[in-house]
Amino acid sequence: MYAYIKGVVTDRNDQQIVIENNGIGYLINCPLGISAEIGGIGDEVTVYLYQSVKEDDISLYGFNSRDQKEMFLKLITVSGIGPKVAHTICASLSAEQIAAAVMSNNVALLTGVKGLGKKTAERIILELKDKLKAQLGGSASVSTTPVALSAAGMGDTGVMQDAVGALVVLGYKDQEAADAVAGAYEDGIGLEDLIRKALKLAAGKKFS
Incomplete structure (x- = not known):
């Protein structure tokens, strides 16, 4: 390997x-x-x-990037998604775009990928959210974890919670994800931009 x-x-x-x-x-x-x-x-x-x-x-x-590969590895765990399809998705959308689509149920963004139908996009969102739910111990919302709650104590908690969940989907531990999101957050920031900034912070700490 x-x-x-x-x-x-x-x-x-x-x-x-x-x-x-x-x-x-x-x-x-x-x-x-x-x-x-x-x-x-x-x-x-x-x-x-x-x-x-x-x-x-x-x-x-x-x-x-490592994050792009990590997203690919998550995608191929979805039933019916093989390496070729997952690679096409990663070539069409950034890791943060895919993660944001999963957390915000944005089927339309995923179906913008050539050859990806609505049912497949819905399955990707459902199964990746289920994996997040299992990883966080029972709830698809990261707001139920103590770590995420501490990170979401400022600003737009909904956006922050979704961003923490997106980083967890990408393989970061909940503490790493929460710290990165808290450090990257600024008033008015959108979900995709917050994920992008948080990924840079998290990757810098993880591989420095």
């Missing part, structure tokens, strides 16, 4: 890139929506990887 690869981009097209590392070229599935953020030919880059192993195929899927 690969976590990431560091190397030089030697080739690319609309759906794949080739990263050379120690004289070996790795062919990685990476649509333009993702690869555009990684770098161009000749650039030294870091690409986060997921290896899909099937009876007749072994494929690598590339991501431009």
Whole structure:
């Protein structure tokens, strides 16, 4: 299993890139929506990887950040969502957009992804919220956790609670998520922007 690869981009097209590392070229599935953020030919880059192993195929899927890969891993736990569909979603929407859509029941945003129908979008929201509910111990609302309540003691508690939930969906512990959201919050901020700012804070603390 690969976590990431560091190397030089030697080739690319609309759906794949080739990263050379120690004289070996790795062919990685990476649509333009993702690869555009990684770098161009000749650039030294870091690409986060997921290896899909099937009876007749072994494929690598590339991501431009840990959060994007984490969202992909969450998406492939949804029934009927395989690596190709999950990768398409991640290439079309940012991790914070997907998380915000889940927390705010924004079916319309998800159905804007090519090939993603309403029923599939609704299933993604339902199943990811169920996973959040299980992780937080019984309620789909993070407001029931003591940590989240302490973080939501200022400003728009609804937006803050949804943002904490979004970070938990992305794999952060509730304390990490609550601290990051509290640090990122400012009056009038929207859910997606709050998630984006909180992710930067949380990632900086987690990997510093």
